[in-house]
Amino acid sequence: MIEFDNVSKTYQNKWMALSNVSFKIERGEFVFITGPTGAGKTTILKLIYAEELPTVGKVIVNNKNVATLKKKEIPFYRRNIGIIFQDFKLLNDRTVYENLEFVLKAIDMKGDEIREKIVRTLTRLGLVHKKDCYPYQLSGGEQQKVAIARALIKDPEVILADEPTGNIDEEASKEVINIFKEINLMGTTVIMATHHSELPQILKKRRLHIISGKIVYG
Amino acid sequence: MVSFIFKESLRGIRKKPLPFFLSTFAFGLCLLIILIFFLLTYNLFLSLKIAYDKIEIYAFLDEKVSFSEIKDKISLIDGVEEVKYISKDEALKILKEELKDEATFLENLERNPLPPSLRIRISQRAKQVTEIKRIEDKLRLIPGIKDVWAGEELISKLVKVLNNIIYIDIGILIVVSISVIFIIFQNIEQSLFNRQREIEIMQLVGAKDYFIKAPFYLEGILEGLLGGLFSFILLFFIYRIMSLNVMALSFPTILILIFAIIIGAFLGGIGSNLALNRILK
Numbered sequence: 001m002i003e004f005d006n007v008s009k010t011y012q013n014k015w016m017a018l019s020n021v022s023f024k025i026e027r028g029e030f031v032f033i034t035g036p037t038g039a040g041k042t043t044i045l046k047l048i049y050a051e052e053l054p055t056v057g058k059v060i061v062n063n064k065n066v067a068t069l070k071k072k073e074i075p076f077y078r079r080n081i082g083i084i085f086q087d088f089k090l091l092n093d094r095t096v097y098e099n100l101e102f103v104l105k106a107i108d109m110k111g112d113e114i115r116e117k118i119v120r121t122l123t124r125l126g127l128v129h130k131k132d133c134y135p136y137q138l139s140g141g142e143q144q145k146v147a148i149a150r151a152l153i154k155d156p157e158v159i160l161a162d163e164p165t166g167n168i169d170e171e172a173s174k175e176v177i178n179i180f181k182e183i184n185l186m187g188t189t190v191i192m193a194t195h196h197s198e199l200p201q202i203l204k205k206r207r208l209h210i211i212s213g214k215i216v217y218g
Numbered sequence: 219m220v221s222f223i224f225k226e227s228l229r230g231i232r233k234k235p236l237p238f239f240l241s242t243f244a245f246g247l248c249l250l251i252i253l254i255f256f257l258l259t260y261n262l263f264l265s266l267k268i269a270y271d272k273i274e275i276y277a278f279l280d281e282k283v284s285f286s287e288i289k290d291k292i293s294l295i296d297g298v299e300e301v302k303y304i305s306k307d308e309a310l311k312i313l314k315e316e317l318k319d320e321a322t323f324l325e326n327l328e329r330n331p332l333p334p335s336l337r338i339r340i341s342q343r344a345k346q347v348t349e350i351k352r353i354e355d356k357l358r359l360i361p362g363i364k365d366v367w368a369g370e371e372l373i374s375k376l377v378k379v380l381n382n383i384i385y386i387d388i389g390i391l392i393v394v395s396i397s398v399i400f401i402i403f404q405n406i407e408q409s410l411f412n413r414q415r416e417i418e419i420m421q422l423v424g425a426k427d428y429f430i431k432a433p434f435y436l437e438g439i440l441e442g443l444l445g446g447l448f449s450f451i452l453l454f455f456i457y458r459i460m461s462l463n464v465m466a467l468s469f470p471t472i473l474i475l476i477f478a479i480i481i482g483a484f485l486g487g488i489g490s491n492l493a494l495n496r497i498l499k
Contacts, residue, residue: 049422072427079424091415093233102416105222106425154423 001027001189002048002158007057009043009213017043019213020057025191027157030184032200033193035210041193044210045160048191049081050074062157079107082151086163088143090135096122096146097131103150121153125179141172148179159183161192177203219429226416226433227440230409238441241405245445245482246452248398253453253478255390259383261467266376273345275338275353276367281306283362285336292336295356297344302337306330333364347374395485398445402438402489409437410497417498431498435490442486446478453478 002025009018017040025031033041046052047059050066059066061077069077091099100118109117122128125145135143144164151159161180165173181203184190192199200207209217231238277292279285285303292301304312309332314324340353347370354368410417420430457469 075421075424075426077424078422081424083422089415089419091419103419103423106420106423106429108219108426108429150419150423 001025001029001062002191003058003060004044004047005058005060007047007054007059009040009047009052010055017213018047018054021210021213021215022057023208023215025189028184028187028189030180030190030203030205031192032203032205032207033191033210034195034197034200034207036195039210040213041195041210042162043213044208045083045162045191045193048158048160049078049083075107079154080157082154082156082159084144084147084151084159084161084164086166088135088147088167090143090146090150092135095132095134096127096138096149099135099146100150100153103153107154117153121149124152125149139172140168141175144168144172144176145179148176148183152183156188158189158191161190163194164192165194165196223429223432223436227436230413230433230437231440234409234412237405237408238437241401242441242444242448245398245401245441245486246448248394248401249445249449249478249482249485250452252391252394252481253449253474254456255387256477257453257457257467257469257474259387260470260473262383263380264468266380269376270345270373273340273350273369273373275340275350275357275369277336277338277357277363278333278365278367279335280362280364281333285334288360288362291360292338292357295353297340297349297353298338299341300339302339304335304337306332306334309333309335336363345373347377398442398485399489399492402441402486403493405441406434406438406490406493407497409434410493431494434494435487438486438490438493439483440486442482442484442489443479444482445486446480446482447475449482450475450478 004021004023007018007021008016010016021040021044033044035041043052047054047066048061050069053067062080066077091102094102097118100121101114104114104117118131119128122131125148127142127145127149130138130142130146135146138146144167148164159180164180165176168176177199180190180192197207197209199205207217208215279288289301289303292298307330310324310330313332317324338353338357340350344350344353350368350370350373354366354370357363357366417430453474454469454471457467460467461469
């Protein structure tokens with residue numbers, strides 16, 4: 001489903017974030033990308049969701065080279081990907097419901113379907129009673145769950161999570177990890193970047209360990 | 219889709235209303251300069267049109283020639299609409315009326331020095347320098363006509379004045395337009411910074427490009443539209459004050475209102491477009 005073929009990425013400041021990286025991720029897999037800060041984990045995710053393009057090599061998703069996507073094709077390509085960040089990236093002036101509604105309206109979904117999807121997703125994550133709360137009224141764990149709901153609500157094939165437990169306490173982290181496991185069990189591919197190198201072992205999942213832009217294990 | 223774009227645009231304005239209204243105010247003031255020149259040019263055009271409509275050719279006759287002898291020859295010239303004979307006595311009477319109190323010196327004249335003349339009204343089509351010259355040349359060939367005064371120099375000056383005014387207007391329009399576009403540009407740029415997170419989320423979830431940009435276009439157009447309306451209201455007050463205290467001007471309300479709104483919205487759209495292309499590449 002996702003293949004990196006000898007991918008190197010050099011940013012404009014000549015910093016080489018990735019060097020000759022190759023790997024494959026099959027549909028429905030749960031893969032961790034581990035490594036220290038600055039190792040290139042986020043760059044891998046950015047290359048998957050076409051925020052960045054490789055300097056050398058190919059990133060192939062669903063048999064399509066991401067670099068060949070036209071500018072107008074990228075929005076449709078991203079609709080199949082749910083992205084979750086460490087800092088949640090929620091809109092603080094909108095309620096939980098409105099944060100999710102914003103996403104669905106932005107991809108031009110119509111009224112009745114929007115309400116139904118939001119209620120269903122919030123119920124699944126145990127957040128329906130918080131739908132009228134603003135993000136600042138929620139705990140870190142709850143905010144991250146809203147961010148997961150926002151990624152899930154489009155029914156994506158792939159979930160990319162960039163340090164999703166980085167800003168929340170241990171208890172909330174466990175809950176969030178369990179949610180990712182559940183999502184994966186439903187058939188969604190999950191790729192999680194984290195500096196907690198013990199997580200793959202605990203969950204018995206595949207791991208790509210990256211140091212200084214090179215895959216050293218995986 | 220439309221309601222989403224409207225709601226997002228209004229949300230952006232509500233989020234930071236002061237910068238929006240301040241830049242709308244500044245936009246309106248700049249646009250007022252354009253509108254003042256528009257109004258003055260419009261009134262000047264009206265005055266010049268009246269002068270233009272009054273253009274006539276004067277032919278001075280030999281005293282021995284009778285009007286009936288040459289009337290037909292003149293009427294046959296292409297472009298001549300009407301010929302009116304003014305006798306020596308009538309000419310003197312007109313002169314006295316025009317001079318009013320200063321006409322006393324005319325009482326002491328032994329004989330009337332004014333020649334009989336013809337006042338020739340020409341068609342609208344013929345009111346051009348080359349056409350008037352052609353009619354003037356034909357009139358000079360008719361025996362009995364001593365002199366002809368057509369005032370084509372005056373007409374040519376009028377045309378020059380009109381052209382210069384149009385050039386000045388275009389110059390002002392360009393300079394002020396650049397200023398107002400810059401005002402909108404800055405406001406939309408600020409708006410884009412204020413709403414970076416919304417934009418980022420929309421890009422990540424797969425919103426189409428125009429969905430992301432449309433609320434900002436709308437904000438710029440709305441600002442231009444309100445600025446246009448504001449400048450119109452200001453101009454109306456200026457017109458009222460001028461009409462009461464300085465001079466009576468013609469004020470084509472609907473024309474100016476439409477002009478202000480359209481030019482405001484247009485410049486607003488351009489300002490938004492520049493900001494969006496700079497920030498959201």
